[in-house]
Amino acid sequence: xxxxxxxxxxxxxxxxxxxxxxxxxxxxxxxxxxxxxxxxxxxxxxxxxxxxxxxxxxxxxxxxxxxxxxxxxxxxxxxxxxxxxxxxxxxxxxxxxxxxxxxxxxxxxxxxxxxxxxxxxxxxxxxxxxxxxxxxxxxxxxxxxxxxxxxxxxxxxxxxxxxxxxxxxxxxxxxxxxxxxxxxxxxxxxxxxxxxxxxxxxxxxxxxxxxx
Numbered sequence: 001x002x003x004x005x006x007x008x009x010x011x012x013x014x015x016x017x018x019x020x021x022x023x024x025x026x027x028x029x030x031x032x033x034x035x036x037x038x039x040x041x042x043x044x045x046x047x048x049x050x051x052x053x054x055x056x057x058x059x060x061x062x063x064x065x066x067x068x069x070x071x072x073x074x075x076x077x078x079x080x081x082x083x084x085x086x087x088x089x090x091x092x093x094x095x096x097x098x099x100x101x102x103x104x105x106x107x108x109x110x111x112x113x114x115x116x117x118x119x120x121x122x123x124x125x126x127x128x129x130x131x132x133x134x135x136x137x138x139x140x141x142x143x144x145x146x147x148x149x150x151x152x153x154x155x156x157x158x159x160x161x162x163x164x165x166x167x168x169x170x171x172x173x174x175x176x177x178x179x180x181x182x183x184x185x186x187x188x189x190x191x192x193x194x195x196x197x198x199x200x201x202x203x204x205x206x207x208x209x210x211x212x
Contacts, residue, residue, distance in 0.1 A: 035134065035172045035191070036062055036092065042188040042195065047090060055091070058109055064090035088128040089113070090185060098135040098142050098169050106131040110151065110165035120160035130166040130183055138171050138178055149180040 028044050029051035031037050040049055040062065047064035055063070068086045095102055110129035118127050129151075151165030166183035170176070172191065179186035187195060 031061060033061065033094070038191055039092075039188055043090075043185075047088075053091075056109055056112055058091075058105070060091045060093045062090070062092040064088075064092075066090075085123055086126045086128075088130060088185070089117070090130045090132070092132040092134070094134045096136070098133050098138065100141075100145070102133065103142070103145060103167065106133070106167070107151065107165055111153075114153070114163045118155070118163060120155045122160065124155070124161040126161050127163040128166060128182075129163070130168065130185055132168040132170065132185075132189060135169060135171055137174060138169050138176055142169060143178045146178045146180055151180065152182075 028040055028049060031040065031051055043049060043064055047066045050063045051061070053060050053063035066088045091106070110131065113129055114127065118124065146167045146169055149165075149167050151167070152162055153164070154162045164182060166180050166185075168177065168179040168183050168186045168189060170178075170186075170189045175190075175192040177186060177190055
């Protein structure tokens with residue numbers, strides 16, 4: 001999907017903005033899960049969201065996709081000399097417990113999807129596969145592994161960009177979350193912490209890291 005933010009000078013009226021927001025809310029599924037529903041409210045402006053998605057034999061409660069395009073111009077915006085595409089695929093599901101085997105399954109899935117879902121060429125900058133596991137609790141060994149996890153892989157030595165697997169494990173009841181270094185979307189899953197208006201939004205965090 002494309003970014004859903006609007007330029008304040010694009011002629012949109014306040015009424016148009018309200019109607020657009022209402023339409024977005026109407027298209028968001030009901031996940032029958034209060035926590036996931038509240039998280040989706042934080043994601044809906046930047047991600048296309050789907051409910052109950054099966055991917056390569058794995059079932060996920062929520063799937064989200066966000067696409068960003070960066071263009072470099074020469075003298076005038078009409079003269080584009082470079083265009084880079086970045087995509088994030090977000091997968092969320094509840095698990096009874098999380099351990100090394102659980103993490104291995106989603107990491108392996110991410111590597112498989114990188115072969116099937118990425119059109120690796122000069123315009124490809126990055127593709128991210130972010131997996132969020134909602135668990136009753138987070139063992140210490142899982143925290144250590146997730147925090148140290150590095151899932152970045154270069155494509156054709158970087159000439160075709162890279163892909164990255166990000167991990168997030170969250171225990172809402174314990175207000176505890178652990179994430180790999182570049183999993184910026186983890187901000188949306190910390191419902192016990194407000195997203196401050198003076199801080200970069202979700203899209204801003206991702207755009208800044210991708211240097212768009």
